[in-house]
Amino acid sequence: MAIGRVSEWRKLPLSLTELCIDTTLRCGQSFRWQKIENEWHLAIHGRILSLKQDPEYLHYKTTWPASTGAFSDSPKVKREDSAEESPVNDDTEQLLNHYFSLKHDAAELYELWSLSDLNFRKKAPKFTGIRIMSQDAWETLIGFICSSNNNISRISQMVHKLCKYYGPLIGHVGEEPFHDFPGPQALMGKGVESHLRELGFGYRAKYIAETARLVSEEKPRGWLESLTNPENPGFDAEEPDPARGRATYKEAHEQLLSLSGVGPKVADCVCLMGLGWGEAVPVDTHVWQIAQRDYKFGKVKTKTFSKTMYDAVGDHFRKIWGDQAGWAQSVLFTANLKSFSDRSIAKAEVDDVKVEDVKVKIEDAVSDTPGVPMPKPRSSRKRQVAALETVKVEVEEVDTTSGTVRRSKRRKVQPS
DNA sequence: GATGTGCCTGCTCT
DNA sequence: AAGAGCAGGCACA
Numbered sequence: 001m002a003i004g005r006v007s008e009w010r011k012l013p014l015s016l017t018e019l020c021i022d023t024t025l026r027c028g029q030s031f032r033w034q035k036i037e038n039e040w041h042l043a044i045h046g047r048i049l050s051l052k053q054d055p056e057y058l059h060y061k062t063t064w065p066a067s068t069g070a071f072s073d074s075p076k077v078k079r080e081d082s083a084e085e086s087p088v089n090d091d092t093e094q095l096l097n098h099y100f101s102l103k104h105d106a107a108e109l110y111e112l113w114s115l116s117d118l119n120f121r122k123k124a125p126k127f128t129g130i131r132i133m134s135q136d137a138w139e140t141l142i143g144f145i146c147s148s149n150n151n152i153s154r155i156s157q158m159v160h161k162l163c164k165y166y167g168p169l170i171g172h173v174g175e176e177p178f179h180d181f182p183g184p185q186a187l188m189g190k191g192v193e194s195h196l197r198e199l200g201f202g203y204r205a206k207y208i209a210e211t212a213r214l215v216s217e218e219k220p221r222g223w224l225e226s227l228t229n230p231e232n233p234g235f236d237a238e239e240p241d242p243a244r245g246r247a248t249y250k251e252a253h254e255q256l257l258s259l260s261g262v263g264p265k266v267a268d269c270v271c272l273m274g275l276g277w278g279e280a281v282p283v284d285t286h287v288w289q290i291a292q293r294d295y296k297f298g299k300v301k302t303k304t305f306s307k308t309m310y311d312a313v314g315d316h317f318r319k320i321w322g323d324q325a326g327w328a329q330s331v332l333f334t335a336n337l338k339s340f341s342d343r344s345i346a347k348a349e350v351d352d353v354k355v356e357d358v359k360v361k362i363e364d365a366v367s368d369t370p371g372v373p374m375p376k377p378r379s380s381r382k383r384q385v386a387a388l389e390t391v392k393v394e395v396e397e398v399d400t401t402s403g404t405v406r407r408s409k410r411r412k413v414q415p416s
Numbered sequence: 417g418a419t420g421t422g423c424c425t426g427c428t429c430t
Numbered sequence: 431a432a433g434a435g436c437a438g439g440c441a442c443a
Contacts, residue, residue, distance in 0.1 A: 028438065148439035154426070155438085202424025207440080263440050284438040306418065333438080421443085429435080 004066040004171050007090060011057040018106045020129025021053050027334040028152050029133050029273055031143050031159040032181070036173055043163070043170040043178040044136075045095060045235065050173070062092045063171050098235040100131050104324070113328045117320050119294045120328060123335045126343045130334055132273060132327045137224050137234070138215070139181040140274030145207050145261040147269075152339070161199050162187070162208075187212035207261025214259055227252035232276030249277040264310050272326040280326045281314040286336050287329060288313065 025033040025040055033042045040051045048063040096102070110128065114121035146158045159181075166182035187208055196205035215224055228234055230246045247255075252275055256267035264283075271280035283291070288305050291297040291313045298309060314325075321328040334340055 144438090145440095147437095149423080149437065150425085150439090151427085151437045153437095197424085200425060203422090203440090204424080261440065265439060269438090282438080286438055308418085337438090419443105421441105423440090425437100427436085430431105430433090 004064045007062040009059050009061045011059045014058040017128045024130050031156040041173050043180045048171050048178050065171050127331050127335045130331050135273050137274035141270045144266040144269040184212045184216035188216050210260035227275050229276035278324040279318050281317045281329050283310050283313045
């Protein structure tokens with residue numbers, strides 16, 4: 001295999017508070033980044049982008065493919081025919097600026113959210129440097145169709161299979177091949193659904209094939225991209241078509257629901273991470289837990305997680321966090337992830353206040369919510385996390401009057 | 417309109 | 431050791 005051109009390592013001054021790639025690349029936004037020997041790699045926009053970080057700089061390197069052929073899904077790769085391309089033509093720095101939305105000051109926003117929300121103020125300090133990544137809309141769409149009833153590790157495996165079997169090969173890192181994400185056309189074929197089932201996609205196989213067909217054949221050309229936030233255009237965006245008008249967040253959300261396998265949560269993931277709508281707040285089971293536990297949702301009226309509640313939770317977060325609410329949500333989401341719970345525990349040890357005091361309250365409040373899977377603390381480790389999570393409860397004054405609410409026994413969902 | 421249930425798979429915990 | 435429970439939901443009745 002021929003080796004493509006590799007740039008030198010270059011660097012951007014960027015503190016770990018502004019961006020922490022070890023957190024951001026693992027927190028369930030993108031499923032394709034691979035860490036190899038302390039460097040992160042991703043095939044994107046027809047190149048392999050490599051990242052590493054120290055406290056002062058983000059270091060980046062680009063590996064271009066050896067040949068210009070076979071870029072069905074990346075027609076915009078900028079390459080000269082000459083053997084050497086001057087680094088001047090390399091747009092990787094712009095790509096990074098766009099991908100991590102570096103025009104925003106994370107510290108400033110965290111401060112803002114902390115001022116308006118005590119719970120955020122309590123949680124966020126251990127989770128600085130998280131940013132929303134601006135990813136390709138199509139990739140985000142398919143990635144999050146895969147995410148239903150699923151976990152990050154398995155979603156990543158599935159997305160890698162999509163790239164391996166249907167995406168263009170960009171190059172290698174060591175022995176590891178890197179494929180870009182396949183376009184809609186590539187996933188539309190006749191045998192795709194059954195092949196994906198064989199590969200372990202389950203019922204999502206149908207959603208992917210169907211959505212690929214819809215986007216590629218039913219929708220007008222450029223439809224998905226037209227839903228992009230005009231104030232936040234994509235990296236390689238064409239000039240917006242003035243005849244089409246400027247989409248709003250609500251319109252984009254609604255349009256996405258017409259696809260197969262796309263409900264409100266997936267639509268919001270695509271809005272937030274693929275279409276640049278910072279106010280989109282994807283409410284999944286974790287965020288619903290957070291909303292109940294820390295923001296007093298579902299305690300009085302509706303206990304089940306209906307569409308109405310979905311909208312109410314999003315609206316509430318938009319109210320307290322503003323036009324980048326999805327970003328703030330992502331910080332709390334990450335703080336709530338099991339895979340990052342070690343940091344929460346460290347935090348609990350630091351913040352040792354009255355944990356025993358409130359512990360009973362929170363477990364009481366959390367234990368009784370039908371309709372949404374509510375994992376009970378199973379290990380002492382988990383229990384520690386639960387205890388930690390009570391800390392901010394005293395700040396938010398969780399509603400402990402739930403005794404007045406009828407306590408039906410939680411019905412277990414029994415698959416026949 | 418709201419609510420309940422089935423769905424693929426792989427892993428953990430009992 | 432086998433089997434229930436669960437994991438970043440959606441479609442359909």
